[in-house]
Amino acid sequence: MSRMNAICDDEHLGNLHSLHVDQWDWKAMFTEQDRSLAYLDDVVRRIYAAILRAEYLAIRVLFADQAVLAKRHPLCA
Numbered sequence: 001m002s003r004m005n006a007i008c009d010d011e012h013l014g015n016l017h018s019l020h021v022d023q024w025d026w027k028a029m030f031t032e033q034d035r036s037l038a039y040l041d042d043v044v045r046r047i048y049a050a051i052l053r054a055e056y057l058a059i060r061v062l063f064a065d066q067a068v069l070a071k072r073h074p075l076c077a
Helices: 038-056 066-072
Strands: 002-007 019-027
Touching: none
Parallel strands: none
Antiparallel strands: 002 019
16 A cells, blocks of 8 residues: 655646645555456455445446546546
8 A cells, every 4th residue: 555645736726636636545466367357346346335335425336448438528538
C-alpha cells in the first residue's frame, strides 16, 4: 500500500478538481491461475462490497474500458 500527497497546480479548479490530491493505492499479486476475468470480477465485487458497507454508493458495479469512457465523455479523453 502506498499514499500519495500531491499538489496539482495544472488542474482547472472546480467541484471535481482541487489543488491537493490525497490518494491511496494498493497492489495485489495474482497467481497464474487467478489471471482471469472471472477471478478479477470476484475480487472487484468483494472489494466493492466492503466499501459499500462503509459508504453510500450505488448497489451495482459497472465496468467500462477506456474506449467506452472516451465515447461517453469525449472532453475528458
